[in-house]
Amino acid sequence: MREFRYRRPTDVDEAVALLDADPDAAYLAGGTNLVDLMKLGVQRPDLLVDVNRLPLGGVEPLPEGGLRVGATVRNSELAAHPVVRRDYPVLARALLAAASGQVRNMATTAGNLLQRTRCFYFQDTGKACNKRDPGSGCAARHGQNRELAILDWSEECVATHPSDLAVALAALDAVVEVAEPEGTRDVPFVELHRSPGEHPERETTLRRGALITAVRIPPLPAARRSAYLKVRDRASFAFAVGSVAAVLDLDGDVVRDVRLAYGAVAHRPWRAYRAEAELRGRPFTPELAGQAADAELAAARPLRHNGFKVPLIRAVTVRALTELAESRR
Amino acid sequence: MQNRSGSASIAGDERSSRVAFTVNGDRRELTLDNRTTLLDTLREHLGLIGAKKGCDHGQCGSCTVLLEGRRVKSCLIFAVTLDDCSITTVEGLAGPDRLSPLQEAFVAQDAFQCGYCTPGQLCSARGVLDELAEGWPSAVTEDLTGVVRPTDAEIRERMAGNLCRCGAYPHIVAAIRETAGER
Ligand SMILES: Cc1cc2nc3c(=O)[nH]c(=O)nc-3n(C[C@H](O)[C@H](O)[C@H](O)COP(=O)(O)OP(=O)(O)OC[C@H]3O[C@@H](n4cnc5c(N)ncnc54)[C@H](O)[C@@H]3O)c2cc1C
Numbered sequence: 286m287r288e289f290r291y292r293r294p295t296d297v298d299e300a301v302a303l304l305d306a307d308p309d310a311a312y313l314a315g316g317t318n319l320v321d322l323m324k325l326g327v328q329r330p331d332l333l334v335d336v337n338r339l340p341l342g343g344v345e346p347l348p349e350g351g352l353r354v355g356a357t358v359r360n361s362e363l364a365a366h367p368v369v370r371r372d373y374p375v376l377a378r379a380l381l382a383a384a385s386g387q388v389r390n391m392a393t394t395a396g397n398l399l400q401r402t403r404c405f406y407f408q409d410t411g412k413a414c415n416k417r418d419p420g421s422g423c424a425a426r427h428g429q430n431r432e433l434a435i436l437d438w439s440e441e442c443v444a445t446h447p448s449d450l451a452v453a454l455a456a457l458d459a460v461v462e463v464a465e466p467e468g469t470r471d472v473p474f475v476e477l478h479r480s481p482g483e484h485p486e487r488e489t490t491l492r493r494g495a496l497i498t499a500v501r502i503p504p505l506p507a508a509r510r511s512a513y514l515k516v517r518d519r520a521s522f523a524f525a526v527g528s529v530a531a532v533l534d535l536d537g538d539v540v541r542d543v544r545l546a547y548g549a550v551a552h553r554p555w556r557a558y559r560a561e562a563e564l565r566g567r568p569f570t571p572e573l574a575g576q577a578a579d580a581e582l583a584a585a586r587p588l589r590h591n592g593f594k595v596p597l598i599r600a601v602t603v604r605a606l607t608e609l610a611e612s613r614r
Numbered sequence: 615m616q617n618r619s620g621s622a623s624i625a626g627d628e629r630s631s632r633v634a635f636t637v638n639g640d641r642r643e644l645t646l647d648n649r650t651t652l653l654d655t656l657r658e659h660l661g662l663i664g665a666k667k668g669c670d671h672g673q674c675g676s677c678t679v680l681l682e683g684r685r686v687k688s689c690l691i692f693a694v695t696l697d698d699c700s701i702t703t704v705e706g707l708a709g710p711d712r713l714s715p716l717q718e719a720f721v722a723q724d725a726f727q728c729g730y731c732t733p734g735q736l737c738s739a740r741g742v743l744d745e746l747a748e749g750w751p752s753a754v755t756e757d758l759t760g761v762v763r764p765t766d767a768e769i770r771e772r773m774a775g776n777l778c779r780c781g782a783y784p785h786i787v788a789a790i791r792e793t794a795g796e797r
């Protein structure tokens with residue numbers, strides 16, 4: 286591992302200034318992704334700026350409803366929060382479906398959103414990877430790509446975003462609060478992550494050195510009936526092969542509102558706007574849910590080894606929505 | 615000057631840090647290369663070899679210890695981040711002259727074979743018992759707002775981050791259930 290300097294600032298401006306001054310610096314939160322990638326030689330920061338002692342903890346209810354979740358709130362703490370359990374089951378379920386108890390006690394809200402892909406080739410410094418080493422090629426494009434993208438990939442990169450939490454936050458229209466040298470700003474969650482295009486090394490729309498300080502979750506009464514269904518190769522402690530976050534609001538049988546997002550299908554958490562448009566205003570049936578998934582997945586371009594993900598995501602969409610519809614009766 | 619990985623090296627006084635924390639109730643002060651994980655600190659610097667290095671990548675759980683009472687994987691934590699923190703390892707679970715009820719249950723239930731994973735299983739189980747007592751839900755909890763019970767399914771799901779190559783799982787679950795029942 287490359288040697289690094291270590292700083293532990295106690296205020297946000299100092300942290301942002303430290304990152305801004307050193308192009309090879311990185312923030313360190315729970316370390317569950319960064320420390321691993323440093324051991325593998327995939328990330329080689331020369332300065333770690335520890336965010337764990339910044340005043341970015343705590344989950345606070347917002348005056349207009351909803352929650353503000355501090356960047357360093359641990360995944361386990363957020364999943365156990367009484368308001369999350371009652372008002373946002375999709376969020377609690379996504380968190381609880383991820384990793385293991387130990388990892389959830391370490392992993393932070395911000396770190397989870399900015400974790401890197403689990404593409405094997407990205408993690409193997411002996412392989413071509415445009416994300417790790419721009420211009421070197423993509424070993425996954427025609428390699429072992431079973432776990433990788435079916436939507437929105439480019440010839441340069443077919444990786445998926447691995448986070449479960451991010452899929453729930455995409456469905457909930459969360460907002461990310463960011464501190465930069467110029468000041469603070471809000472980023473709508475669905476605009477946080479990028480499509481790979483020609484620059485898969487750029488994963489988010491944040492400028493280098495931007496510090497995530499909090500995530501706001503807007504009020505959404507319908508989210509009390511929400512679900513996160515994750516399909517994986519083992520029953521527990523495995524990344525998603527495909528997942529669906531769903532919120533369904535019915536007026537009688539008619540879909541008044543619906544939020545759908547897919548995980549492990551694209552370079553970013555995938556908000557399924559086309560499927561939502563098919564569903565809104567129509568009487569809910571499982572057949573309609575299937576048609577809605579088809580509308581979203583019409584754009585899918587499976588890779589050699591992951592064609593199964595298209596019917597998988599369709600089936601999980603139907604199941605998630607049908608279970609939510611039935612739970613209301 | 616170049617270091618092994620070919621990049622400019624960092625001044626000597628910048629590549630290590632002083633850190634002071636408590637391990638099993640004893641205060642420890644060390645100067646460590648910033649790259650040293652908590653696991654390596656325990657094993658190589660403090661002579662506490664209970665926590666094991668199974669994978670060094672967060673995947674096996676054999677390095678599990680308690681940090682501020684919460685179970686964590688010590689292989690993914692740089693020790694220099696832990697200034698003023700409190701750590702408990704398997705060596706600190708027992709009382710001065712007898713094992714803790716959890717450890718006694720592991721013995722009574724035959725919850726290990728080679729024993730390699732056991733320190734991690736014990737620290738993880740200690741964390742699980744506290745998480746259950748605090749009512750934390752898990753992926754298999756049906757009612758997220760209801761009372762959480764220490765069923766076998768709950769214990770299995772919560773212990774998923776600890777692998778056992780000898781396959782002592784059923785006995786590990788039994789030992790934890792027995793301990794949870796006594797509380
Ligand atoms: C064995 C294992 C299994 C896992 N399984 C799953 C799973 O099933 N599902 C899932 O979703 N995840 C899974 N994970 C991933 C885990 O959830 C992430 O590693 C974790 O959420 C990252 O959070 P962290 O705080 O540890 O981030 P770190 O590792 O500290 O940081 C991750 C990245 O975020 C940056 N960063 C951190 N905080 C900030 C901030 N405030 N502002 C700006 N940048 C910041 C860091 O610089 C770094 O680039 C697993 C991890 C392991 C080790």
Ligand code: SF4
Pocket residue numbers: 402404405406407413414415416417422423424425426433441442443444485
């Ligand atoms: S899919 Fe992306 S991350 Fe994987 S090898 Fe190709 S460029 Fe790298």
Ligand code: FES
Pocket residue numbers: 666667668669670671672673674675676677678687688689690
């Ligand atoms: S050695 Fe830490 S999880 Fe395997």
Ligand code: FES
Pocket residue numbers: 725726727728729730731732777778779780781782
């Ligand atoms: S007892 Fe041998 S690995 Fe668990």
